[in-house]
Amino acid sequence: MSDAMKIGGIDKRWVYLLVAIGALIPIIKPLGLPVLSTPAVEALFEKIESLEPGDVIMLSFDYGPSSAPELDPMAESILRHCFQRDISVVVVALFPLGGDNQAKIALNKIVPEFPVVEGEDYVYLGYKDGGLAVLRRMAEDISIVFPQDNRGIPLEDIPLMQRVQNYSDTELSVSLATGIMGEWWAILVNAQFGQPVAVGATAVSAPKYYAYLKAGQMLSLLGGLKGAAEYETLIGEHYPELKERSQIATRGMDVQSIVHLIIIGFIILGNIVYLISRSERTRAGGRLASK
Amino acid sequence: MRRQIAVLLCFLTGFFVVVAFFIEQDPIPDINEKLDELLVIVFAFALVLGVVSFLQHHSKKIRRRDKGWTSSVISISSLVIMALLGIFESSIRGTGVIGDRTTFDWVFNWVFTPLQATMFSLLAFMIASAAFRAFRIKNIEAAVLMVAAIIVMLGRVSIGQVIFPQSLAISEWIMNNPNLAAQRGILIGAALGAASMAIRVILGIERPYM
Numbered sequence: 001m002s003d004a005m006k007i008g009g010i011d012k013r014w015v016y017l018l019v020a021i022g023a024l025i026p027i028i029k030p031l032g033l034p035v036l037s038t039p040a041v042e043a044l045f046e047k048i049e050s051l052e053p054g055d056v057i058m059l060s061f062d063y064g065p066s067s068a069p070e071l072d073p074m075a076e077s078i079l080r081h082c083f084q085r086d087i088s089v090v091v092v093a094l095f096p097l098g099g100d101n102q103a104k105i106a107l108n109k110i111v112p113e114f115p116v117v118e119g120e121d122y123v124y125l126g127y128k129d130g131g132l133a134v135l136r137r138m139a140e141d142i143s144i145v146f147p148q149d150n151r152g153i154p155l156e157d158i159p160l161m162q163r164v165q166n167y168s169d170t171e172l173s174v175s176l177a178t179g180i181m182g183e184w185w186a187i188l189v190n191a192q193f194g195q196p197v198a199v200g201a202t203a204v205s206a207p208k209y210y211a212y213l214k215a216g217q218m219l220s221l222l223g224g225l226k227g228a229a230e231y232e233t234l235i236g237e238h239y240p241e242l243k244e245r246s247q248i249a250t251r252g253m254d255v256q257s258i259v260h261l262i263i264i265g266f267i268i269l270g271n272i273v274y275l276i277s278r279s280e281r282t283r284a285g286g287r288l289a290s291k
Numbered sequence: 292m293r294r295q296i297a298v299l300l301c302f303l304t305g306f307f308v309v310v311a312f313f314i315e316q317d318p319i320p321d322i323n324e325k326l327d328e329l330l331v332i333v334f335a336f337a338l339v340l341g342v343v344s345f346l347q348h349h350s351k352k353i354r355r356r357d358k359g360w361t362s363s364v365i366s367i368s369s370l371v372i373m374a375l376l377g378i379f380e381s382s383i384r385g386t387g388v389i390g391d392r393t394t395f396d397w398v399f400n401w402v403f404t405p406l407q408a409t410m411f412s413l414l415a416f417m418i419a420s421a422a423f424r425a426f427r428i429k430n431i432e433a434a435v436l437m438v439a440a441i442i443v444m445l446g447r448v449s450i451g452q453v454i455f456p457q458s459l460a461i462s463e464w465i466m467n468n469p470n471l472a473a474q475r476g477i478l479i480g481a482a483l484g485a486a487s488m489a490i491r492v493i494l495g496i497e498r499p500y501m
Contacts, residue, residue: 133328269423
């Protein structure tokens with residue numbers, strides 16, 4: 001067996017070990033690599049910057065724990081940005097497998113950082129099953145879908161919700177979505193009801209959203225951990241007092257950087273081995289044929 | 292006769308919802324809103340169906356002592372425990388978001404979440420191994436795909452901009468042009484397929500609900 005074939009047949013546990021080491025090193029010793037923002041992410045930041053204190057946005061938690069490492073940092077950054085600028089947030093959860101918990105986790109983490117009052121500066125309406133039907137119904141009247149908030153208080157008794165009846169009373173809807181849910185916001189809430197929509201998606205589903213972004217059915221797209229890191233960078237640049245708190249995705253990018261390099265290395269190595277093996281087989285075949 | 296009633300109901304409902312999209316004359320929007328409310332309720336019943344189907348599948352495996360029946364016992368136990376916790380615990384309600392956490396939340400956050408995180412974390416290892424073994428330049432298309440993949444992978448991480456500063460711009464171009472064209476083709480194709488399927492269901496040619 002040639003050296004190339006030996007390398008090609010390497011035990012995959014060595015591959016796993018290298019990836020594990022590559023992931024661990026930046027966690028132990030952060031690299032502090034720079035994160036450059038892209039127009040798709042800047043659009044959401046600028047939209048929130050353009051809002052007046054007291055304006056309302058809707059934030060929908062349409063993901064579960066499997067997408068949390070990518071989407072939690074987005075949720076936290078957006079909540080921080082809004083609370084920092086006195087922008088009120090109506091929070092809902094539409095993902096059955098954990099949207100409710102992710103919303104609670106994010107609010108539990110961010111709310112204590114700011115002097116905000118539940119019911120006045122933010123409200124959590126809880127989880128509702130029904131997907132598209134819920135989105136359609138909220139265009140008419142949110143209180144029909146969510147008659148009360150997560151505490152059990154009727155919406156008419158909540159000061160913030162007295163100002164918000166449907167999408168038209170909010171300036172923006174942000175869906176942090178896994179699977180198809182972000183598309184629903186684009187094709188229904190934006191395309192049919194004219195509400196500005198931004199979507200935070202996992203890296204694996206981000207490519208499909210470019211079609212909606214370019215068609216103008218989405219205002220902004222935050223794609224994966226990179227999108228979250230870009231938003232953190234923008235917050236850090238504009239609000240230095242928030243910089244230290246908004247670093248989770250930025251630190252995660254160090255890990256992703258190294259692991260991507262390792263994967264690229266494996267792709268190149270695998271192909272070198274493949275080409276050498278193929279030429280060796282061709283030569284061996286030629287020798288056999290000449291004999 | 293029962294079949295015909297079901298087909299007629301499907302036709303009338305589907306036709307009405309399509310027509311209602313274009314008509315704002317009373318009482319069409321009101322009826323349409325009521326149908327939306329009905330849809331939310333039907334969705335809730337779909338959950339019940341899911342639970343019943345899940346219980347039937349796993350209880351059959353347990354009864355027959357099929358391979359992996361012990362996993363079915365764990366599955367059903369988990370379902371029952373989480374359902375009971377979710378139904379009977381309501382300490383969040385009444386205390387706001389910032390309040391006591393329930394056992395349901397604890398199990399979700401400290402059992403379910405780590406399990407899902409573990410499962411998805413394995414992807415990084417699998418992808419590295421698959422990249423080494425399967426991503427081969429066997430033809431020109433594969434070569435183009437590989438070059439595009441490497442540039443996008445570099446463009447999507449911070450270190451890419453250090454090693455190859457143009458990677459971000461080229462990666463954005465790839466996402467905004469070739470990727471966009473392909474995604475649009477897929478989306479338009481899927482939308483046309485969904486529309487034709489909807490017409491077939493409304494007209495009773497396809498009857499997946501029966």
